[in-house]
Amino acid sequence: MKHFITATLLMGLATPVFADDITIGFAIAKSGWVEAYDAPAVAAARIRIDEINAAGGLMGKQLKWIEADTKSDQAQSASAGLQMVDDGADMLIVSCDYDFGAPAALAAESAGLNSFFLCAEDIKAGIQGVGPNSFSASILAAVQGATMAEWAVKEREAMTGYVLLDTTIEYNKGICTGYDWMFPKAGGEIVGRDTFLNGDASIASQITRIKSLDKEPDVIMLCSYIPGAASAVRQIRAAGINSTILNGSAVDGSYWLDAAPDLSNFIVPVQGSIYGDDTRPAVNEFRDAFEAATGAGPSSTYAYPGYLLIDLWAKAVERAGTVEASAVTAELEKMSNEPTAFGPRSFSSEIHHQNTAEMQIIEITNGKPAVTGSFTISEPVPLAVLLK
Known part of the structure; x- marks a missing residue:
């Protein structure tokens, strides 16, 4: 049975807190466009919390969670982070x-707490943009772009590439940064580049410049997210351009494919397939467990x-013997090829992300996504x- 402590303050009674609990605060989007990315990751996080509690807890204590809605708003993110700190969150x-999680993460950093971005893939979502106690377990956007670049050259013999960058958010820039770095190293040539904004109704001028090339590029690196990415893909194909289109993980999932009917020759890298065909059985098993727990399979790799x-934070806490941020950070930074169901993960004193990882390659053919390797x-x- 839980025992809780009450204390009398000068201004009245404190809110009761459980002495044997560790509290995780979720400052996440429960509404607005960011919810589509946050919600699946939150559900998965709570599955791991339940597993830890069922196995006896963390350091013999149960994990509980509290939450506040950022409403996909940066100002509200800061308020939600402060609320979680005030409500007694331990992390x-x-x-x-990054843009929408950083204000809350900065509140944690100021309070001396660890923070984890649910799935941020910008190098600034960590040491470089928040502080020494902030991490992301996801795979950097630049790794996704680099993966697409090297894969396209080695597996599809792509020699020419065109870069189409949506400059709306930092994630997109990271994808193109990785691609720009790796494509020439792998033996390809970037024959042109252009930019647009996610909310642009038309990319007609950009398409005109692609079509004015002497030869259609082997690949188009589209660094964008939904809905702008779907609109761009539809317009590219409607213009008769048949180049292989590459993107990052942000467009994983079949939920948007009605916007680009019968799409083919579209490739994305993901850290785990949501279609039950991952090359690693443990990922498929978790995908099934997610569906059993939530009533539906995950909507994206996020x-x-x-x-x-x-999983990684809990291991670090057990090894540190405390939830105190600097001690936990030190244990996280010791992780080198730490085994997980999704492949090894590493952190260091310089990078609190993954700057290399095995990626599943998803190809969409006739409107149907599947792992191709x-x-x-x-x-x-x-x-x-990464810092460019």
Whole structure:
């Protein structure tokens, strides 16, 4: 039976707290466009919390969670983070995207707490943009772009590439940064580049410039997210351009494919397949467990880092013997090829992300996504490239 402590303060009674609980605060989007990315990862995180509790807890204590809605708003993210700190969270979990999770993560950093982005893939979602106690268990956007670059050259013999960058958020820039670094290294040539904004109704001028090339590029690296990515893909194909289109993990999932009917020759890298066909049985088993727990399979690969972050943080807490942030950070930074169901994960005193990882390669053919193999880049993306 739980025992709780009450204390009398000068201004009245404190809210009762359980002495044998460890509290995880979720400052996440429960509404707005970021919810589509946050919700699956939150559900996966809570599955791992339940597993830990069922196995006796963490350091013999039960994990409980509290939450606040950021409403996909940066100002509200800061308020939600402060609320979680005030409500007694021992660590914070914040939104997937750096721009929308950082305000809450900064509140945790100021309070001396660890924070984990649910699935942020920008190098700034960690040491470089928040502080020494902030992490992400996801795979950097630059790794996704580099994976697509090297995979396209080695597996599809792509020699020419066109870069189409959606400049709306930092994630997109990271994908293109990785691609720009790796494609020439792997033997390809970038024959042109252009930009657009996610909310642009038309990319007609960009398409005109692609069609004006002497020869259609072998691949188009589209660095974007839904809905802008879907609109761009539809317009590219409607213009008669048949180049292989590459993107990052943000467009994983079949939920948007009605916007680009019968799409083929579209490739994305993901850290785990949601279709039950991952090359690693443990990932397929978790996918089935997720469906059993929530009533539906994960809508995108972004479910998986939520499970991973709890798993890795809990291991670090057990090894540190405390939830105190600096001690937990020290244990996380010792992790080198730490085994997980989704492959090894590593952190260091310089990078609190994954700058190399095995990726599942998803190809969409006639509107149907499926794993076509797996791929790991030949070398990690250097920090200097990540900071560009």
